[in-house]
Amino acid sequence: MFDKILIANRGEIACRVAATCRWLGVKSVAVYSDADANAKHVAACDEAVHIGGASAADSYLRIERIIDAARATGAQAIHPGYGFLSENEDFAHACDEAGIVFIGPPVSAIAAMGSKAAAKALMHAAAVPLVPGYHGDDQDPALLQREADRIGYPVLLKASAGGGGKGMRVVERSGDFAAALASCKREAASSFGNDRVLIEKYLTRPRHVEVQVFADKHGGAVYLFDRDCSVQRRHQKVLEEAPAPGLAGEVRRAMGEAAVAAARAVDYVGAGTVEFIMTGADFYFMEMNTRLQVEHPVTEMVTGLDLVEWQLRVAGGEPLPLAQADLKVNGHALEARIYAESPARGFLPSTGTLKHLRMPEGVEFATGASVRIDSGVREGDTITPFYDPMIAKLIVHGATRADALATMQRALEACEIVGPQTNVEFLQRLVTSEPFATADLDTGLIERHHDALFAPRDKPLREALALACAALLRRERGAARGASPWDGLAHWRLNGGYTQSFVWRDLDGDALLSARFAHDGRAQTLASGAADAEPFAWWLGGGEREYGVTLGNSRVTGRVFIDGDVFHVFCLGAAFAFEWQDLLAHAADAEHGEGRLTAPMPGKVIAVLVKPGAVVEKGAPLIVMEAMKMEHTIGAPSAGKVTEVLYAVGDQVADGAQLLVLEAE
Incomplete structure (x- = not known):
């Protein structure tokens, strides 16, 4: 076992690796960028080394700086986590050259599987089933167009060196292919420094099932069973579970054995994942991560194993801790990825400070808990536009899938x-939708059930508003008590009561709501909107920011976080944000002028597709932005004439910044 390792990553995975190091008594070294000087992963490690600027290209992707940090701190090995340099063969080679152990597979295995096209060729030679497609070296756009036409639409364009949903486009018609190819290549070059793509037949309603494999340096190789990762948005996973529901035993074994065969074909060492796409009982190789x-x-939860510990032991030359016959699945596990993003705006990433962060009761990075929380941020941290906007992974375990699903529902509500x-x-x-609850899973689940998933939801507005009023009354009285004894009588009236309107x-919902609180000296009432006043009482709960109210015959408790004049209410499994309006100063929100186009989030302009004077149709692409490693195209909201372009390629823009002026027809 190593004495000290360096973790060449950030966020949740760096914290995750550091946790196992603590349990094993291994010292850990963090690296950090300008943006991460006070990050959680820095505090989680024994030492930390600054490696550069805020952008990944200036820090976490700088191979020489990470190698220098390992040398300077005496780290014997480097754990790359996932993303960044984890599948970069140059980085693995640099570790070898520096005499530092790379906690991952050999350079040759990364090279073999790092190119999707090369991996497909290897699997074809090994008789592993492949989805029909084109994986050739010739990247001439005209040839690629002909190959797509031959395969038949819809087709999927994929960055050959990519992953994580970057550089992927579904093309429905031949006429759309050229534009999709250009966009895909541009994003692939930006994300991976390689614009090569491959083409595959896009299967309708497929499942995405993957197998966890492990191999050591002594010829041992096992599979740690399967996971279903079908529920995705923007080709990125949202919910995962183990084991994959509904698979026949012989299919599970066949997939596991195929995954081990794939690992053996490239003399694999360490942890890897072989991903398959499934239709019915048929499975096809997609890629190996x-x-x-x-x-x-989720694999750790159902096997009871620490996969990071396995990684460290295997990298240190030890044989696999268990043989295939010793591995068992216990129960069912689910993982939900909690992101800073706006689902209603096409899942655009969101940025800002985590002013309040409270997760359900659980254990961080623990394989044996019923609720586990893996997070790389704390309350007060900022989600920046430089990195992935993940806040936490919420993982639950149950004896059955139904048990795990019920636990996940409660955990999300908390x-x-x-x-x-x-x-x-x-x-x-x-997680409460009918298709997910019944395991009717495929990669298009979210799109296919979009209307139901985004439909207006009945929420306990009346109860939440009562809790907000209780918190406001407490704030007013609490402030008064802090001044003088006489201020405590602020609402007292001689021979009478009083009424307050909020x-x-x-x-x-961007709607104004009214409430009237009345106190007649003996009883209190609260009326919401035009409804009749109801008996009302409130009290402080036992926990921090906890309130209880009775309103008519209803009794409810909840928590209220106050941010200035915005009251965030959490009750009955729902969240609300109410802004208290100062009636004397209240004014209507400012309206945006017609034709104003704004940045949906902070980012960089990577393409300006129009010039001043251009006449465009509704929906025409105008500007392409890059943020959170994704491209976002700004289209014309109406037909009109571009009168001014306010930003150029390479410019950084803030959320809500006006990008250009469009004079509508």
């Missing part, structure tokens, strides 16, 4: 996040 996966915790927008409510809808803006 030569690293630990984001969703590895999540409280204030700051950037998140996908928590969307995840709640997803106006709230529901920030989620």
Whole structure:
């Protein structure tokens, strides 16, 4: 076992690796960028080394700086985590040259599987089933167009050196191919420094099932069973589970054995994942990820194993801890990825400070807990536009899938996040949806059930508004008590009661709500909107920011986080944001002028597709932005004439910044 390792990553996975190091008594070294000087992963490690600027290209992708940090701190090995340099053969080679152990597969295995096209060729030679497609070296656009036409639409364009949903496009018609190819190549070059693509037949309603494999330096190789990762948006996974539901035993064995055969074909060492696409009982090889996966915790939960510990032991030359016959599955596990993003805006990433962060009761990075939380951020941290916007992974375990699903529902209801927008409510809808609950899974689940998943939701507005009023009353009285004894009588009236009117803006629904609180000296009432007043009482709960109210015959408790005049209420499994309106200063929101086009998020302009004077049709692409490693095309909201372009290629723009002026017809 190593004495000290360097973790060449950040965020949740760096914290995850550091946790296993602590349990094993191994010292850990963090690396960090300008943006991560006070990050959680820096505090989680024994030492930390600054390696550069905020962007990944200036820090986490700088091979020489990471090698220098390992040398300077005396680290014997480097764990790459996932993403960044984890599947970079140049990085693995640099580790070898420096005499530092790369905690991952040999350079040759990374090279063999690093190119999707080369991997497909290897699997074809090994008689592993492949989806019909084109994986050749000739990247002439005209040839690629002909190959797509030959395969038949729809087809899927994929960056050959890519992963994580980057550089992928579904093309429905031949006429759309050229534009999709250009966009795919541009994103692939930006994300991976390689614009080569491959083409595959796009299978309708397929499942995405993967197998965790492990191999050592002594010829041992096993599979640690399967995971279903079908529920995706933008080709990126949202929910994962182990084992994959509904597979026949012989199919599971065949997939596991095929995965081990794939690993043996490239003399693999360490942790890897072989990904398959499935239709019915038929499975086809997609790719092999030569690293630990984001969703590895569900495998840990059902096997009771620490996969990072296995990685360290195998990299140190030890044989695999268990043989295939010793491996068993216990129960079922689910993982939900909690992101700072706006599902209603096409899952655009969101940025901002985590002003309030409260997760369900669970154990961080523990393989044996019923609720596990893997997170790389803390309350007060900022989600920046430089890196992936993940806040946490919420992992649950149950004796059955139904048990795990019930635990996941409760755990999501207990999540409280204030700051950037998140996908928590969307995840709640997803795990309670009929197709997911019944395991009717495929990669198009979200798109196919879009209307149901995004439909207006009945929420306990009346109860939440009562809790907000209780918190406001407490704030007013609490401030008064802090001044003088006489201020405590602020609402007292001689021989009578008093009435207060509150106006709230529901920030989620962008609607004004009214409430009237009355105290006649003996009893209190609260009326919401035009409804009749009901008996009302409130009290402080036992926990921090916890309130209880009775309203008519209803009794409810909840938590209220106050941010200025915005009251964030969490009750009955739902979240609300109410802004208290100062009636004297209240004014209507400012309206955007017609033809104004704004940045949907902070990012960089990578393409300007029009010039001043251009006449465009509705929906025409105007500007392409890059943010959170993804491309976002800004289209014309209406037909019109471009009168001014306000940013150039390479410019950084803020969220909401006006990009150009369009004079509508």
